[in-house]
Amino acid sequence: MSTKTYAVAIRDTLAEEMRRDPAVFVMGEDVAEQGGIFGCTRDLYREFSKDRVRNTPISEAALVGAGIGAASTGMRPVVELMYMDFTYVAMDQILNQAAKIRYMFGGRARVPLVIRGQQGIGRGNAGQHSQSVEAFFMHIPGIKVAMPSTPADAAGLLRTAIRDDNPVLFIEHKALYAVKGEVPDDPEYTVPFGSARVVREGRDATVIATHLYVDKALRVANTLMKEGISVEVIDPRTLIPFDEQTILKSVAKTHRAVVIHEAHKNAGPGAEIAATIMEKAFDELDAPVLRLGAKACTLPFNLGLENAVVPQESELLDAVRRVCYR
Amino acid sequence: MSTKTYAVAIRDTLAEEMRRDPAVFVMGEDVAEQGGIFGCTRDLYREFSKDRVRNTPISEAALVGAGIGAASTGMRPVVELMYMDFTYVAMDQILNQAAKIRYMFGGRARVPLVIRGQQGIGRGNAGQHSQSVEAFFMHIPGIKVAMPSTPADAAGLLRTAIRDDNPVLFIEHKALYAVKGEVPDDPEYTVPFGSARVVREGRDATVIATHLYVDKALRVANTLMKEGISVEVIDPRTLIPFDEQTILKSVAKTHRAVVIHEAHKNAGPGAEIAATIMEKAFDELDAPVLRLGAKACTLPFNLGLENAVVPQESELLDAVRRVCYR
Amino acid sequence: MSMDERLVDIYRMMNIIRKFEEHAYELFGRNLLRGSVHLYAGQEAVAASVCALLDDDDYITSNHRGHGHCLAKGSDPRYAMAELMGKETGFCKGRGGSMHIADFGKGNLGANAIVGGGIPIATGAALSAKMRGTRQVSVAFFGDGASNQGIFHESLNLAAVWKLPAVYVCENNGFGISVPVRESTSVPDIAVRAAAYGIPGEVVDGNDATAVYAAARRAIERARAGEGPTLLECKTYRWFGHWTGDPQVYRTREEVEAWKEKCPIKRLRAELLARGLASAEALDELEARAEQTVAEAVEFAISSPEPDPARVMDDVFYEGGASL
Amino acid sequence: MSMDERLVDIYRMMNIIRKFEEHAYELFGRNLLRGSVHLYAGQEAVAASVCALLDDDDYITSNHRGHGHCLAKGSDPRYAMAELMGKETGFCKGRGGSMHIADFGKGNLGANAIVGGGIPIATGAALSAKMRGTRQVSVAFFGDGASNQGIFHESLNLAAVWKLPAVYVCENNGFGISVPVRESTSVPDIAVRAAAYGIPGEVVDGNDATAVYAAARRAIERARAGEGPTLLECKTYRWFGHWTGDPQVYRTREEVEAWKEKCPIKRLRAELLARGLASAEALDELEARAEQTVAEAVEFAISSPEPDPARVMDDVFYEGGASL
Numbered sequence A, B: 001m002s003t004k005t006y007a008v009a010i011r012d013t014l015a016e017e018m019r020r021d022p023a024v025f026v027m028g029e030d031v032a033e034q035g036g037i038f039g040c041t042r043d044l045y046r047e048f049s050k051d052r053v054r055n056t057p058i059s060e061a062a063l064v065g066a067g068i069g070a071a072s073t074g075m076r077p078v079v080e081l082m083y084m085d086f087t088y089v090a091m092d093q094i095l096n097q098a099a100k101i102r103y104m105f106g107g108r109a110r111v112p113l114v115i116r117g118q119q120g121i122g123r124g125n126a127g128q129h130s131q132s133v134e135a136f137f138m139h140i141p142g143i144k145v146a147m148p149s150t151p152a153d154a155a156g157l158l159r160t161a162i163r164d165d166n167p168v169l170f171i172e173h174k175a176l177y178a179v180k181g182e183v184p185d186d187p188e189y190t191v192p193f194g195s196a197r198v199v200r201e202g203r204d205a206t207v208i209a210t211h212l213y214v215d216k217a218l219r220v221a222n223t224l225m226k227e228g229i230s231v232e233v234i235d236p237r238t239l240i241p242f243d244e245q246t247i248l249k250s251v252a253k254t255h256r257a258v259v260i261h262e263a264h265k266n267a268g269p270g271a272e273i274a275a276t277i278m279e280k281a282f283d284e285l286d287a288p289v290l291r292l293g294a295k296a297c298t299l300p301f302n303l304g305l306e307n308a309v310v311p312q313e314s315e316l317l318d319a320v321r322r323v324c325y326r
Numbered sequence C, D: 001m002s003m004d005e006r007l008v009d010i011y012r013m014m015n016i017i018r019k020f021e022e023h024a025y026e027l028f029g030r031n032l033l034r035g036s037v038h039l040y041a042g043q044e045a046v047a048a049s050v051c052a053l054l055d056d057d058d059y060i061t062s063n064h065r066g067h068g069h070c071l072a073k074g075s076d077p078r079y080a081m082a083e084l085m086g087k088e089t090g091f092c093k094g095r096g097g098s099m100h101i102a103d104f105g106k107g108n109l110g111a112n113a114i115v116g117g118g119i120p121i122a123t124g125a126a127l128s129a130k131m132r133g134t135r136q137v138s139v140a141f142f143g144d145g146a147s148n149q150g151i152f153h154e155s156l157n158l159a160a161v162w163k164l165p166a167v168y169v170c171e172n173n174g175f176g177i178s179v180p181v182r183e184s185t186s187v188p189d190i191a192v193r194a195a196a197y198g199i200p201g202e203v204v205d206g207n208d209a210t211a212v213y214a215a216a217r218r219a220i221e222r223a224r225a226g227e228g229p230t231l232l233e234c235k236t237y238r239w240f241g242h243w244t245g246d247p248q249v250y251r252t253r254e255e256v257e258a259w260k261e262k263c264p265i266k267r268l269r270a271e272l273l274a275r276g277l278a279s280a281e282a283l284d285e286l287e288a289r290a291e292q293t294v295a296e297a298v299e300f301a302i303s304s305p306e307p308d309p310a311r312v313m314d315d316v317f318y319e320g321g322a323s324l
């Protein structure tokens, strides 16, 4: 075990995988000398050369497309998108190409492509640099979606992503990069996709949370403990595939659930999770599954406004209370 | 009233609005001489010239962007996308620009832009030409989403869309173009956004359906009538804004709901609708809100496969029975 | 093979493509095909001549008008026709249809229903070849219309900056559906766009197989030599409508007939005969065999089974254990 | 106004922009600004000279490095600075911040945090001007990096085909963040890309205000005369890091210093003096007033109220009754 930040966990995993497999390489804007705007590829070009740590033009669509072409022909590219918001300029290559190639070609292709980058609020980046994009990729089949919330998961899930023979959208969070945690030193350490992490066990309500909200949910759980409410906190870690089992098992115990994420509530990831719980565990539910997510407006620049848009801990506290006392 | 097809209803409305307001114009691929691949702009260039019925290069992103620029400066463009699947190549301009401009600029802009085109299955167009895209636009705030299922709604909603000072994604369905219906001749005929249509009243279960599924739901309702199950069928008509009231009122009466659409079930529009019903009417529900949508695989070319992917009437029949007999 | 021998082979392939398209048209009329079927007839010299220069492990990406590219790259017409019919024996097991034929074994990374969608993928395959240190090249086939998509620009810039072994073959058939090139495209010769990337751009008569062959050879040699990409514009014409049901309001019968006079197959035949590279009998024989090959492919496709709807969810993800 | 008079005015504006950026830098250091703040210092001659040729009802779109464009187009520095601080009095009521300043009253259709994102919007404004039959022109400002985005290509093609009154001003400051132009861009002069659209392309020294002015005048006159778009590349350099927190590993202090020697403000000042267009005192006075204007803007911004979180959901949609 080593203590390292989420950003360093990512960088170290990239380095280890590049050492292990010459097919793995990294490309993206400013990934070489600059080491990526968030430092996730810092110094990698020194060890692996700029051939395998490629600075690219600002051409995200071509970048993802080139990743697809390379992935289809024996390489294992890791494409860095500086902000997940830029998936929009590359959406066709991600959703119409990467995600569909294998199926559309009758299962005769493999596209071991990782697209990674960060999303979310926290740096005053406003409406075009603060979005959460996971919902899109949950909707169109063919691409896996990982969302690590800790350094260890960042390492373990990224290694799984790189070794997966399918396209993976690997979504980091800008406000997590500086967070420190214990990360196994084993260069074979992987976290399987489709296995949620029960972050904290509890009896009375299940909170399903991603990214920053995992920690916030823990804090809320601690607060509620004092009121005698025992909260189970689950981090799905990957949304595609999704570990239904762990969540349904939890709900069968707690009979109450709240989903919280930074993405917009409207048609967001929580809608799928809540609707699935209802469909599969209706008779277990003592209360509606509540969803908390960003309000239905563009993420604003001003900090006070930004905080007014994304769910606050106090709202989660209220929501859990609401499902418990009804 | 005149009997006309859905396609002609659209064309006539475009013509009437262009006559009424010189700021309205149409641009898109093959919209002039060809009249649009589906005939929705047939012959318009004869009356309005190719200046106002503009053939464009195959550059959807620039097309939408140009629409935004024109809409921000006194024009009211109607941009035709030949297939809604092509929203992916223009996603940044739609979601990061059109949808956000007003908010991001502090409410000081208006973008009266209509983006219209068709989606869906029915012509063996396979994975990149058969998708349903509404879920994306329900998630990112700032663009309205209309989905007419009849010629009259096509006319009435399109007129509302053109006169709306906000961006509207106007989603037609390729398999509806040839469908005939009565359409009011009144060139002021509008259908307001955010007002669902109760297509058929019923007591025992609410079916919320869009596009092709409205008719299918009606047929299922007729079948179930014979079993003594009375089904209420509701077409939301617009997903943004969404007429929660009408749906919640219905559920308060029937206590059971099924949502059906052609979009993928996973993280699809039905997830939002189902989760909302649960949140706002949990105590009214005698059964889980069920969702039917396309399976989680790319839409396949082969007809038998295609039908295996999208929900069939028999599945709706089963689903309604399941919520009724439990 | 010498260029002269190759020309006969190109002639053979052009005939196979032509027959394939004629049969496809006829099958569509008989409702045995559905969907969007975009026929390549008239453009055969391009695919046949370019692909004659490629090895099995060289890559191509293709577009919605992809039958010709697929056949020319050496794929079995039976599986191609079966795919058009959506059969289980098709290249994509009926999942893809006409617009999505791929044959990875032959280096065909796929047709594409998104205009321009394949261009960056070919670029990535070229990057892969370069990184793996092979002598493979990668060819992107696309239309004039596609040259107005942003992805064209991004891809060519990338390939130029990285000096990738890529060849960009623009088949300028005069139209994007109904819109003539002059109405959609700011330059009469798309090849001049090469200047925006500091790479060679060449215009060639796309109905002249030998000219295409010669130009493509230059481009491919350049690519294999590590000198970077080329943009090759082949001026040609499609004989059928944009798709099988196109009313063709945008062009006259005379224009079509005039182009049919410039038939690339007729032209190559005349050239082969004039240069004594083959006898009329030998060419007739090739033609007859092409017809037979395609007729057999049609037979095969018709008699092939439909895919099993119960397997529809297969192949969304690769589920196998070990990595490549 | 004659060109000579305008030059003095351009000098005034360049000073305002410079002071604005210096203050912004300083405010960021004091934690009074947050977010992505991209400073325009060093590039002032471009915005100031181009916008000096525009009327209030001419349009511009801008990019992430947009303060200069906004001020040069005549917007009040107070509201701009307030927006940088996210205040209710800002152009966007604090919703947008540095990367999203717009001022529709002055024809500024907005900065944009998506590289290239504003280029088609300017194109559409030009289309609108043409359709409405006005003499308005529309200018898109963007960087060298943006010229590798697909949307650049699509927009220029569209503008060329439709002969729109648009001017595309590429500010080539040598880098996209850390990546030097030669590593990302296949041609040393981005202006040559104009050839891909059959339009004029011109390279100009972006630190020479009079040269920019002259070239922009040609382009704008061409646009107003209905002759279509122009691509103008202004070679320049940014003095600060890419954003306020940039470690600048990709360039040397010497390189920066060398460019500071080529300061566009210093240069224009020398020219104004040499040509006797203004006295040193007058220019000092302009500079002092610029400082004062910006200092007042900072004061205004600091003392402005924060937006009310209760109003955060306002303005997603226009809810008003009547149409425009």
Ligand SMILES: Cc1ncc(C[n+]2csc(CCOP(=O)(O)OP(=O)(O)O)c2C)c(N)n1
Pocket: B029, B058, B060, B082, B086, B089, C064, C065, C113, C114, C115, C142, C143, C144, C145, C146, C147, C173, C175, C176, C177, C242
């Ligand atoms: C992104 C995108 N836009 C539009 C279409 C619809 N479409 C299919 S083929 C075509 C014309 C393509 O023209 P060109 O590239 O010249 O190829 P051609 O059909 O002439 O061979 C169009 C507009 C599409 N498939 N994808």
Ligand SMILES: Cc1ncc(C[n+]2csc(CCOP(=O)(O)OP(=O)(O)O)c2C)c(N)n1
Pocket: A029, A058, A060, A082, A086, A089, D038, D064, D065, D113, D114, D115, D142, D143, D144, D145, D146, D147, D173, D175, D176, D177, D242
């Ligand atoms: C589509 C997109 N990709 C990447 C970025 C991140 N980014 C912001 S500015 C920038 C560099 C832009 O370079 P250039 O266009 O030359 O403008 P400059 O910053 O040099 O003024 C990048 C890569 C972005 N904002 N949008």
Ligand SMILES: [Mg+2]
Pocket: C143, C144, C145, C171, C172, C173, C174, C175, C176, C177
């Ligand atoms: Mg064409």
Ligand SMILES: [Mg+2]
Pocket: D143, D144, D145, D171, D172, D173, D174, D175, D176, D177
């Ligand atoms: Mg730059």
